[in-house]
Amino acid sequence: MSITKDEVIHVAKLARLKFTDEELEMYSHQLDNIIKYVDKLNELNTDDVEPTAHIVPISNVFREDEVMPSMDREKILMNAKEKEDGCFKVPKIIE
């Protein structure tokens, strides 16, 4: 498979990234190379193979439903650039 420039533009949008034309050119080229390389996986027939999402087979890891103190709001907000009235602030969203 190969990746087209239009696909790169679409994927960039999905990933919330913005590129100049020059960057777009570069990423299209590099991604195309990488995708051609990873396409070697298609040499393998994996019809009867189960996918492995977790390498160590553990299950049912839970927490008890016990309340612990939350973090001070000051600390919660300390790395935010825009804040107001104890809230994080973002550009106006028109619903």
Add this chain to the structure above:
Amino acid sequence: MELHELKIHELHELLKNKEVSAVDVTKAYLERIKEVEPQVDALISITEEYALKKAEEADKMIQDGNINDLTGIPVIIKDNMCTENIRTTCASKMLEDFVPPYNATVVENLSNLGAVMVGKANLDEFAMGSSTENSAFKTTKNPWDLSRVPGGSSGGSAASVAADECAFSLGSDTGGSIRQPASLCGVVGMKPTYGLVSRYGLVAFASSLDQIGPLTKDVTDCAIVLNAIAGHDPKDSTSVDKMRKKDYKEFLKEDIKGIRIGYAKEFFGEGLDDGVRESIESSLKIFESLGAEIKEISLPYLDYALAAYYIVSSAEASSNLARYDGIRYGHVATNYEDLIDMYMVSRSEGFGKEVKRRIMLGTYALSSGYYDAYYNKALKVRTLIKKDYEKAFEDVDVIVGPTSPTTAFKIGERVEDPLAMYLADVYTVPVNIAGLPGLSLPCGLSNDLPVGLQIVGRHFDEGIVLNAAYAFEKACNFNAKPSFKGGAK
């Protein structure tokens, strides 16, 4: 011998016998950092004030008779592990001024034992890379030859140990990021079994592959540090139960008679440097001379590991790195039109090239219509690789081979060609794919540059890996030190 040249267990003896204080040790290392750091550029932050305070606390612990193996020992932490109230950047412009309000579990563990953090190490941005050239702040140099890379992504961690800026460091390893720089810098580095060490507080790159591990000056130190960081953490659902943890120092034995050591014929194919090949072949002879049984094995799917790795790790990364939008923390753009534009500009400004490349690849691999062709396919290949190893481990106890196909390469040599860079991880990646423990230790020099030997064991069988490594270290007696070639010194 200078204090900064000592190993953990040697420093520990001095501290225990009160021949030196933790403050003395810390000052000596801070001094050493000032001396070599301008040449090596291994660190993003030097935490002098914090270190001196911690050293005083360590001295109090020692006076109270509460000394343990790591009390008063200077450590450097890779800058993708959260440190409370101390900047944690991931070597990214995105997190240039991010100050976590909490400690990673490993950081907390080390702190409780009285270890003294003297700095935070440089890395490839968000741990993506094999040369530490992808840092947004600086390129770390290899102490053996300052015109060469230290490997990556834990290049700062490896170089700082090699340059004696600390007694040990912590790195993280997603596809070789501890073992490959350890190999290139001539130190010992270990990626434990996936799940043995808590990932809580490690800024995620690829969650199903990431694992924290030690970089040390010898195998004994590796076992000491592993003792400190391994074990169950209720904050990490993928960390294993308490039963799995052992006292790893118990495995430091020179006797490996009868241990079955496998080497995969696939290791010795195209792309392997002759110098590296020779070192590995003589390493096998050393094992043989120690009474181990050497067996050739086959890992037929090895050739597909790198492709599967780049799909899985990039897909997970694309999701893990989606949270950096500038709202709650991190870089935020100043010029944008609306909310969506703010996301786009902030992210495009905050992330470097390699990170963006992987986000793009990962987003593509997960996007509608491609999931089965890429992500799910890669997870299936993961199953095949896992089974390859399971089959191999029916006949052998450990698998040895080169850690990296080459010794340290020149700075700038591979930056323009991502695929060539990715090939640096060809021997380490399969181990992450299968979640196995892997250790790299120096086994010789090739053109005055260290060569690393990788030893891989079964899941949670760090013991036998350490046993083999310890016996090899004693027999090999590698004791060359970095020359800071090309430096002012």
Add this chain to the structure above:
Amino acid sequence: MNYEAVIGLEVHAELLTKTKIFCSCTTEFGGEPNTHVCPVCLGLPGTLPVLNKKVVEYAVKAGLALNCEISKFSKMDRKNYFYPDLPKAYQISQYDLPLCKNGYVEIETSDGVKKKIGLTRIHIEEDAGKLMHENIDGSLVDYNRTGVPLIEIVSEPDMRTPEEAYLYLTKLKSVLEYSEVSDCKMQEGSLRVDTNVSVRPVGSNEFGTKIELKNLNSFKAVQRALEYEIKRQIKLIENGEKIVQETRRWNEQKGVTESMRSKEEAHDYRYFPEPDLVPIIVSDEWKEEIRKSLPEMPEHKKERFVSQYGIPEYDASIITSSKPLADFFEKCALEYSSAKTISNWIMGEMMRLLKDTGKEIDEVPIKPHQMASLLNLIDNGTITGSIAKTVFEEMFMTGKNPDDIVEEKGLKQLSNEDELREIAVKVIKDNPKSVEDYKNGKEKALGFLVGQMMKATKGKANPQLANKLLREELSK
């Protein structure tokens, strides 16, 4: 041509756990913005989720109560999208292996027809934060609600009328309340409804173009929005126009649905297995343990109320349609001897006031023991039945004790014979026409005269005594 609607519903219900789904922050409603937040639910770099066991138990409980199969093996997945109320830029949810599937809800339409509405699946997921848009120059984000556990219940497109959708929701809510997994308060957002609807000619097996409806703030709103939307779609088809697949928003004031015309590109959620969480395996033993913990369901309760308390089946079905109402009834029945009287009061005054005020039963401040005292006041003759209604209304609004209300307002029944006789005499004197009628054999006239006595005493006269005294005086 005749058309029929095809309706499916997606319901999100907050689970009644004490803590959030992946961290130990409280789920309490309200609280100053960003005070129920920790590094985990803020999605700080390096943090990891750990699943709350109660969330699994509650979801399985809901699944069992809704006749679902419980998956032996299920897992969590990431749903990726960017929005400021989603701190990790992915929601941890379940994609292809939900915890529960293939259930149903049985409804009974007004013409007495029973119908099973299929449930495709129930899965667990985390809630998002809250965005506030009051500010002029920006929107504010509060993450208190981020990570509150939700179950999403997806129905099959089995409903054909807005009434069926309404009945389905009422029944679903009642089952969730009964199984004690959610308090289903729509006003606090702990129950949220999205619906999709299409129309097609009766008899057709094809589906029409689906329209999704949002901003449905009550079950009645769902019904009205569907009614409007079905008419709109039929009209479009009859006019030969095309229905465009879209999301429309219900405008409660105008009573219409409006296109949302979102600029957002089509979503591509890029689901994949959540690597930070391990699979959930519900063994048969665990499932049975949870089944045992299930409280009595509405049907059983209804039957029991009929047999145990001797109330009519109709009353029992109304009272048990809501768990809080059934609980109120039963607690009152513990405090007061005649369950029938309680049921009459609930069916009468209580239902009337709930309807008039639009309140939910759990917002009504009346305590069961207060209800019992009210009824005792009638029984011991302290107040009359009609005064009791006034007192009840006051209790409904304020939560005051009936004795205090009677005391404050001087509502005690007049049973003093001398006093009442005096009033009777005056009433007879003032109403010669009625007295005449009575004497001419018109019994009805007596009722009017009693009424006049009640009027004169502001309803406080003991009606039996008033009757007796009037007869005595009239026969003089």
